[in-house]
Amino acid sequence: MNLQDLKSAKVGLVDTPLATLEHLGEHLSKGPIYIKRDDLTGLAFGGNKARKLDYLVQYALDHHYTTLMTFGGVQSNHARMTAAAAAAKGLKSILVLMGPKPQTCSGNLILDRMMDCELVFVDTSAFAGQKDQKEKTKAYLDRCVKQIVEEKEKAGEKVLNIPIGGQGVIGSAGYIKAVPEIMRQMQEQNISAKYLVCGYGSTGTFAGLVAGALAYKALFEIIGIPVQPDYHPQAECAAFVNQLSEYYDLGFTCTPDMIRVEPGLPEDPYYGLGYDIPDEKTQETMRLMASLEGIFVDPCYTGKVLRGMCDLIKRGVIEENAGVIFLHSGGTPAIWSSEHLDFAQTVLWNDDHNIQVFKAEAV
Numbered sequence: 001m002n003l004q005d006l007k008s009a010k011v012g013l014v015d016t017p018l019a020t021l022e023h024l025g026e027h028l029s030k031g032p033i034y035i036k037r038d039d040l041t042g043l044a045f046g047g048n049k050a051r052k053l054d055y056l057v058q059y060a061l062d063h064h065y066t067t068l069m070t071f072g073g074v075q076s077n078h079a080r081m082t083a084a085a086a087a088a089k090g091l092k093s094i095l096v097l098m099g100p101k102p103q104t105c106s107g108n109l110i111l112d113r114m115m116d117c118e119l120v121f122v123d124t125s126a127f128a129g130q131k132d133q134k135e136k137t138k139a140y141l142d143r144c145v146k147q148i149v150e151e152k153e154k155a156g157e158k159v160l161n162i163p164i165g166g167q168g169v170i171g172s173a174g175y176i177k178a179v180p181e182i183m184r185q186m187q188e189q190n191i192s193a194k195y196l197v198c199g200y201g202s203t204g205t206f207a208g209l210v211a212g213a214l215a216y217k218a219l220f221e222i223i224g225i226p227v228q229p230d231y232h233p234q235a236e237c238a239a240f241v242n243q244l245s246e247y248y249d250l251g252f253t254c255t256p257d258m259i260r261v262e263p264g265l266p267e268d269p270y271y272g273l274g275y276d277i278p279d280e281k282t283q284e285t286m287r288l289m290a291s292l293e294g295i296f297v298d299p300c301y302t303g304k305v306l307r308g309m310c311d312l313i314k315r316g317v318i319e320e321n322a323g324v325i326f327l328h329s330g331g332t333p334a335i336w337s338s339e340h341l342d343f344a345q346t347v348l349w350n351d352d353h354n355i356q357v358f359k360a361e362a363v
């Protein structure tokens, strides 16, 4: 498959701004920091999944699918954006969310409900702590999915099963293609950067960028910051990058040592306490970015990635004046998820720093 021939459904906006983080750069005083604003991809408040969905939705349209089904955590950004892409193109969507139905509708779930897509909560907490938890969870999920698809097919629907995070060769095309876009913007703005730092979740974004960097001979190295402790091993990711190279005939081979993942120090990893668990250092980073730049990062992904990048700069792992680009991959609706509201209450509301109240008396 030739990348140039790949059609985009254009559900999101590309050519997102590449800008300078002037104040964060001054604050760390170790050289220039840039930001690639993929939080501004437009679709349902934006984020990295728009670039993947551009190609996944086109695939669905080309193959006459009527329904997009995808998977994620209860507060999945990818699921929210898939539902929005489906709505925009007149398709139906089913979001299969791993966990019990929460008591409160918050964050991404509010947006999911407003789009009136189908939500399926799959609660496998009964298997927690069992040694074959992963296998049992997968088997149970497979049974649920089979049942859903059979019902939909009986009703005349054709369901496209999009893996968690939009992971796969089709979705990652969006990030392979993001590389020449970034290289062009760097040239236009006379910017040089040795590194581009992004999140490492289902790995589609990272792997697409690595493939793009190798294919287009970019001068920057991609650094992935894992967002959870059980992140995909480098060998697995390299194998996926090679799959991209083969599928799109990009002509390179990737070895595991070319996959640069920076989880942080073992006693203080950037993923904090675990996937989507609030932690103080991520919250601190979110406030730092907001107060210095007026830009918001989220508590589950981009706050951790930014925290990691700042730490790598401070520790000199990213060398002084090397130039580094932070990929802002979106996720901001999670700021208002119930998982994070209690924490925000404690940190942002329980002290009156910078708050004044005037109360008029009736006259």
Ligand SMILES: Cc1ncc(COP(=O)(O)O)c(C=O)c1O
Pocket: 047, 048, 077, 078, 165, 199, 200, 201, 202, 203, 204, 205, 206, 298, 301, 302, 329, 330, 331, 332
């Ligand atoms: C905001 C945000 N950033 C980063 C990621 C990680 O991207 P990927 O799953 O492609 O590794 C995700 C994944 O859902 C996300 O929602």
